[in-house]
Every structure is written in structure tokens, then in C-alpha cells.
Amino acid sequence: MHRFEELKIWQKAMDITEKCYRVSENFPKEEKYGLTSQLRRSAVSIPSNISEGAGRNTNGEFKQFLGIANGSSYELLTQLYLSKRLNLINEENVRPIINEIIEVTKMNYSLQKSLTKS
Numbered sequence: 350m351h352r353f354e355e356l357k358i359w360q361k362a363m364d365i366t367e368k369c370y371r372v373s374e375n376f377p378k379e380e381k382y383g384l385t386s387q388l389r390r391s392a393v394s395i396p397s398n399i400s401e402g403a404g405r406n407t408n409g410e411f412k413q414f415l416g417i418a419n420g421s422s423y424e425l426l427t428q429l430y431l432s433k434r435l436n437l438i439n440e441e442n443v444r445p446i447i448n449e450i451i452e453v454t455k456m457n458y459s460l461q462k463s464l465t466k467s
Contacts, residue, residue: 351411353403358456362396362418365449369425372446376437384437388428394421395453408464415464419457422450 353359369392376385395418402414429447432438 351403353400391424
């Protein structure tokens with residue numbers, strides 16, 4: 350079992366989630382149950398799965414949840430790209446978030462690799 354609050358990947362994923370909530374605050378009302386909701390749920394899924402995996406009994410289980418978190422990262426990237434294409438968010442606001450997600454996915458792969466060695 351790992352203390353998820355101490356994991357840098359979890360901390361960064363929480364930062365991304367917070368930024369996604371803030372950036373989607375100004376999305377149109379008609380997107381409340383569409384893209385806004387989907388974007389926020391995939392963002393929340395990343396740190397949630399990291400923490401859930403950290404609380405599991407084996408490194409194999411942890412690795413499985415990290416895989417789910419990575420899938421949510423790619424889902425979130427797609428939703429951010431779509432938000433940009435629909436002009437709901439501009440490049441200046443979305444690029445830093447995208448870069449952070451890419452960094453978290455790299456951290457995720459490294460953490461998964463380290464768990465395989467253990």
C-alpha cells in the first residue's frame with residue numbers, strides 16, 4: 350500500500366483536475382450535461398484511480414488502476430482538443446493543461462514500469 354497523497358503523480362493529477370474545472374466554468378450552459386460533465390469526470394478519474402490503486406494490496410493491482418488512469422488521461426486530452434476545436438477554450442488556456450497531462454502520462458508509464466520490477 351502506498352500513501353497516495355505523497356505521490357507526485359497524484360498531486361499533479363489533482364492540479365490538472367482543478368484547472369479543468371476552472372477552465373470549463375465558462376463553457377455554454379447547453380454543455381453542462383455534455384462536454385463539461387464528460388471533461389470533468391475524466392479529469393477526476395485520473396487522481397481517483399491513482400489513489401484507489403495505491404490503496405490496493407499488490408503492485409499488480411496498483412498497476413491496473415494506473416492503466417485506467419492513463420486511459421482517462423487520453424480521454425481528457427481528446428475532450429480538451431475538441432473543446433478547442435469548438436472554440437470553447439483557446440490555445441493559450443488549453444496548452445499548459447495538455448502539457449501537464451502529457452507529463453503525467455509519462456510519469457504514469459515510469460511508475461508502472463517500476464512496479465513491474467518490484
